Amino acid sequence: MATFLYKLGRLAFRRRHFVALIWVALLTLAGVGAASAPPAGTTSFSIPGTEAQKAFDLLEQRFPGQSADGATARVVFKAPSGEKMTDAGNKATVEKTVDELADGSEVASVADPYTGNAVSKDGTVAYASVRYDVSGMELEESTKHALEDAAEQARESGLTVEVGGDALQAVPETGATEIIGIAVAAVVLVITFGSLVAAGLPLLTALIGVGIGVSSITALAGALELGSTTSILAMMIGLAVGIDYALFIVSRYRAELAEGREREDAAGRAVGTAGSAVVFAGLTVVIALVGLAVVNIPMLTKMGVAAAGTVAIAVLIALTMIPALLGYAGRRVKPAGVKGGLLGRGRGARRGEQKDERKDEAEPAKANLGTRWASFVVRRPLAVLLLGVIGLGAAAIPASDLELGLPDDGSQPTSTTQRRAYDLLSEGFGPGFNGPLMVVVDAKGSAAPKDAFTQVSDEIEGLDGVVAVTPPAPNKGGDTATISVIPDSKPSSVQTEDLVHAIRDAGGDIEADTGAQTLVTGSTAMNIDVSEKLNDALLPYLVLVVGLAFLLLIVVFRSILVPLKAALGFLLSVMAALGAVVAVFQWGWLSGLMGVEETGPVMSMMPIFMVGVVFGLAMDYEVFLVTRMREAYVHGEKPSQAVVTGFKHGARVVTAAAVIMMAVFAGFIGSSESMVKMIGFGLAVAVFFDAFVVRMALVPAVLALLGKKAWWLPKWLDRALPNVDVEGEGLRTADERGSDPDEDRELVRT
Numbered sequence: 001m002a003t004f005l006y007k008l009g010r011l012a013f014r015r016r017h018f019v020a021l022i023w024v025a026l027l028t029l030a031g032v033g034a035a036s037a038p039p040a041g042t043t044s045f046s047i048p049g050t051e052a053q054k055a056f057d058l059l060e061q062r063f064p065g066q067s068a069d070g071a072t073a074r075v076v077f078k079a080p081s082g083e084k085m086t087d088a089g090n091k092a093t094v095e096k097t098v099d100e101l102a103d104g105s106e107v108a109s110v111a112d113p114y115t116g117n118a119v120s121k122d123g124t125v126a127y128a129s130v131r132y133d134v135s136g137m138e139l140e141e142s143t144k145h146a147l148e149d150a151a152e153q154a155r156e157s158g159l160t161v162e163v164g165g166d167a168l169q170a171v172p173e174t175g176a177t178e179i180i181g182i183a184v185a186a187v188v189l190v191i192t193f194g195s196l197v198a199a200g201l202p203l204l205t206a207l208i209g210v211g212i213g214v215s216s217i218t219a220l221a222g223a224l225e226l227g228s229t230t231s232i233l234a235m236m237i238g239l240a241v242g243i244d245y246a247l248f249i250v251s252r253y254r255a256e257l258a259e260g261r262e263r264e265d266a267a268g269r270a271v272g273t274a275g276s277a278v279v280f281a282g283l284t285v286v287i288a289l290v291g292l293a294v295v296n297i298p299m300l301t302k303m304g305v306a307a308a309g310t311v312a313i314a315v316l317i318a319l320t321m322i323p324a325l326l327g328y329a330g331r332r333v334k335p336a337g338v339k340g341g342l343l344g345r346g347r348g349a350r351r352g353e354q355k356d357e358r359k360d361e362a363e364p365a366k367a368n369l370g371t372r373w374a375s376f377v378v379r380r381p382l383a384v385l386l387l388g389v390i391g392l393g394a395a396a397i398p399a400s401d402l403e404l405g406l407p408d409d410g411s412q413p414t415s416t417t418q419r420r421a422y423d424l425l426s427e428g429f430g431p432g433f434n435g436p437l438m439v440v441v442d443a444k445g446s447a448a449p450k451d452a453f454t455q456v457s458d459e460i461e462g463l464d465g466v467v468a469v470t471p472p473a474p475n476k477g478g479d480t481a482t483i484s485v486i487p488d489s490k491p492s493s494v495q496t497e498d499l500v501h502a503i504r505d506a507g508g509d510i511e512a513d514t515g516a517q518t519l520v521t522g523s524t525a526m527n528i529d530v531s532e533k534l535n536d537a538l539l540p541y542l543v544l545v546v547g548l549a550f551l552l553l554i555v556v557f558r559s560i561l562v563p564l565k566a567a568l569g570f571l572l573s574v575m576a577a578l579g580a581v582v583a584v585f586q587w588g589w590l591s592g593l594m595g596v597e598e599t600g601p602v603m604s605m606m607p608i609f610m611v612g613v614v615f616g617l618a619m620d621y622e623v624f625l626v627t628r629m630r631e632a633y634v635h636g637e638k639p640s641q642a643v644v645t646g647f648k649h650g651a652r653v654v655t656a657a658a659v660i661m662m663a664v665f666a667g668f669i670g671s672s673e674s675m676v677k678m679i680g681f682g683l684a685v686a687v688f689f690d691a692f693v694v695r696m697a698l699v700p701a702v703l704a705l706l707g708k709k710a711w712w713l714p715k716w717l718d719r720a721l722p723n724v725d726v727e728g729e730g731l732r733t734a735d736e737r738g739s740d741p742d743e744d745r746e747l748v749r750t
Helices: 002-014 016-036 051-062 088-102 141-155 177-193 196-224 228-258 263-295 298-332 347-355 357-362 369-379 381-401 417-429 449-461 494-514 523-557 561-586 606-634 639-670 674-711 715-720 729-737
Strands: 072-078 107-111 125-132 160-165 437-442 466-469 480-487 517-521
Touching: 002 016, 002 263, 002 298, 016 196, 016 298, 051 437, 051 480, 051 517, 051 523, 072 088, 072 141, 072 417, 088 107, 088 125, 088 141, 125 417, 141 160, 160 417, 177 196, 177 228, 177 639, 196 228, 196 298, 228 263, 228 298, 228 606, 228 639, 228 674, 263 298, 263 523, 263 606, 298 606, 369 381, 369 639, 369 674, 381 561, 381 674, 437 449, 437 494, 437 523, 449 466, 449 480, 449 494, 480 494, 494 517, 494 523, 517 523, 523 561, 523 606, 561 606, 561 674, 606 639, 606 674, 639 674
Parallel strands: none
Antiparallel strands: 072 125, 072 160, 107 125, 437 480, 437 517, 466 480
């Protein structure tokens, strides 16, 4: 591996014009594809294998032409104080609004509140239901404006009018904080390298990689039904790993220059050593993201594959374009320890350095912070280990109160019309009205379908927690009917979940008696099924991803205990991060600072998504930091000294990489999409815990306690495993023999 990447790095350095041209051409091609691609259509959200999805498919089959997946809107009216919606003036305003809404070209139907029993018992609140032929993301802007204008005109009469539903669904925005995250990354890179040129290389390559990845996703969005959230998450992860991978290679290049190597050789060795770590770190991220397919939720699978593709592009760019740009930069990228004039160490500083050369030779260089910290941990490994584990355990405590759900209008900020409509409906009709359950009765196998419909309706009406049950509405064939059930609790409550299970249990008895099958669907039931499906898939997913990555790390580190320690450390960091997410988004701690206007259940996808992404990102630091330690150990240092050496060379870079990744993720906290906001916060916190507590404290403590046992590997397994030579031992051997690795055929196996 190291030899192949060494050759690749030198080739890219020499043929930099060709390499740069290829990547610019790919970026242009992807950009043209994105610009010429038709607008993305609806993003189908299906959950194969669930009852809610089965009922939804049955509705499309038995009730054709009703646009089961079409957008909906509820225009909610509230009368002024002392008036009622049944007053003549208010009634005229509502009827005029209904007529205006019905004129829309994409409108399938509009239900008049006064003929559809949609006025509250006290007469103060009424609503008109609007159904469209297409989904919310496919609605034309003119249709949305017509809906908003109709509501605004009704307000002019003195009524309070708000609009709920998904018809006003908008593409999520990330906000200015994303730019702030990139700016913070730029500042950290400048401080790390002391040079604008060296700092600009990781940013430039990361932006090119993300540009190619996101443009490709945009170009394929219509054909593959990729949602807007997919490109945002791909951008989030692609930026973070793209900057980090480039940072690792540029840092190693400067270290090789400091050892006196020629620039082309230094570029080759940087790609051969740090590049090997980048390849395996990228593989762990890709495995974790692609592994989301195990959950069998198509939308989540597409998000994972799209983000994995962006990570793969980031790896390829780091291995090829970084050495090419280093060739362009020439002497403007200084060796490690030599900074340019940017931070006050320009020509004058270098003249001073020349005067002090003899003094520097007589006095050993002062140990850097990473060396001092590692030396402290090696001296006090048990205390550091206990303190770190206890701290992460305390942070993870809120995770024991984790409640899962999917966002609805009730989780929107109170400043939005969707949230205000939600609150008005709860006020007028009860909290369960915002999450009605749709019961589908399939009586095709029943001898008496009408009797079966009636029995199901009566059975549901007698259950606890039910406010209202509408009469069965059969299809034209008379073999299927729908029944709407209004719970007495809000959609995201445990009581509503219990009611769904109670209806399904009752349906089993009814099927035995009548032969009619009872299915529960609707957005509320769909959310419940998603949460349960994700919970059931979490353990198999964890086993698959951690297992595959564990095998990969055994090959990288040629050790059993080091990969095991890496996996256990990851579990600690992800549990602590989940605890922080619960504390902020569910309990409301620091919610104002994070822009969380409404607390509630944690998004159902959050735990499994964090497990996948955080595991992949955590292995970045593990691979880069520990390969430096193994490199020192393989080259003859004692285990404890190898830990210190690894920190001497890697701590500064890993720290910078972690701060950059945290800044990029934190930038997405400003998103208008609650899912993106939550994921951005969760990943930023997880990187903090994993990089600064697990990798910087627990890893050296455990390795110091294990000593030589950390690098133990059974002899039979050692012989069976391929020698990937991540440490660049083959390059070192060739150097010691005085031969050119490009021409040496006796190097270690790649």
